[in-house]
Amino acid sequence: MKFNLNCKETSRLLSQAQDGGLAFTERLALRIHLRLCDGCTQFSQQLDFLRRAMRAYPGPDSNAEKDNTRG
Amino acid sequence: MRNNISAPLELDTHRPQLLRFAMLQLRDESAAEDAVQETLVAALQGAASFSGQSSVRTWLIGILKHKIIDHLRRSSREKPLAPAPDETDTADFDSLFATDGHWAEQPAGWGNPDQTLQQSRFFEALERCLRDLPKSTARAFxxxxxxxxxxxxxxxxxxxxxxxxWVMLYRARMSLRLCLEQNWFQGDASSRSQT
Structure with missing residues (x-):
């Protein structure tokens, strides 16, 4: 396991981290890289957003709004 | 009273949305229709157990998820999933990175997540992007x-x-990210108000 990850490797590990697939050393290497890299930090936030969006899918309930106005 | 289920017809108004939801995952019209039908039947039978704390749609989607999982289990027993070769390879994302493995183009900020997630048009864009994923990739994701x-x-x-x-989920996330970037975050000025 090497500790100096590049962004390509980091992007794969960040995805894998979302599925609980990282060893301790990989998590450590990720943390080191993220501290130094804005691009990967941004990418990591995009993955978190994607997860939130999928949990929220299919999104705001337009029928509920209609139900409410009907009273 | 407003959330009480007064008639089968009321449940039926949710059918198109449920069908789209099921289609995204099952990618098979008759299986999706079956899952939705089973959901509506189960909902009618269990209408008394509906607490009214969530919306009817949220409740129906909860039931539908179980029906979809049942279908996926049955179909993967009968016909195991066979990912296409390019679904388990990441070569087509190579161009996003320079030869030294750094980002060719730095990922951009996506604005205010709370704001985005309140917009139903965002979810329409997300749905279109999900539809573009290959079948096996979409299923696993x-x-x-x-x-x-x-x-x-x-x-x-x-x-x-x-x-x-891991490769399939990486592919799914990378594809969705690019698709949303193109079809939502770059195209929709209102969602980029934070930049």
Whole structure:
């Protein structure tokens, strides 16, 4: 396991981290890289957003709004 | 009273939305229709158990998720998933990185997540992007992210190796990211007000 990850490797590990697939050393290497890299930090936030969006899918309930106005 | 289910007809108004939801994951019209039908029947039978705390749609989608998982289990037993070769390879994302492995183009900020997630048009864009994913990739990704299943269980259900699973989910996330970037975050000025 090497500790100096590049962004390509980091992007794969960040995805894998979302599925609980990282060893301790990989998590450590990720943390080191993220501290130094804005691009990967941004990418990591995009993955978190994607997860939130999928949990929220299919999104705001337009029928509920209609139900409410009907009273 | 407003959330009481007064008639089968009222449930039926949710059918198109449920069908789209099921189609994204099952990618098979008759299986999707079956799952939705089973959901509506189960909902009618269980209408008394509806607490009214969530919306009717949220309740129906909760039932539908279970029906979809049942279908996926049955179909993966009958016909195991066979990912296409390019679904387990990441070469087509190479161009996003320079030869030294750094980003060719730095990922951009996506504005205010709370604001984005309140817009139903965003979810329409997301749905279109999901529809573009290859079948096996979409299935594995949605089992994980929509159904919330554990990775080990998904590999077992789909009979795929852990390393193929990781590649498929990586591919799904990279594709969705690019698709949303193109079809929402760059195209929709209102969502970029934070930049």
């Amino acid at each position: 949605m089992m994980r992210e929509v159904m919330g299943l554990e990775s080990g269980e998904i590999c077992k259900e789909l009979q795929i190796s852990t390393s193929n699973y």
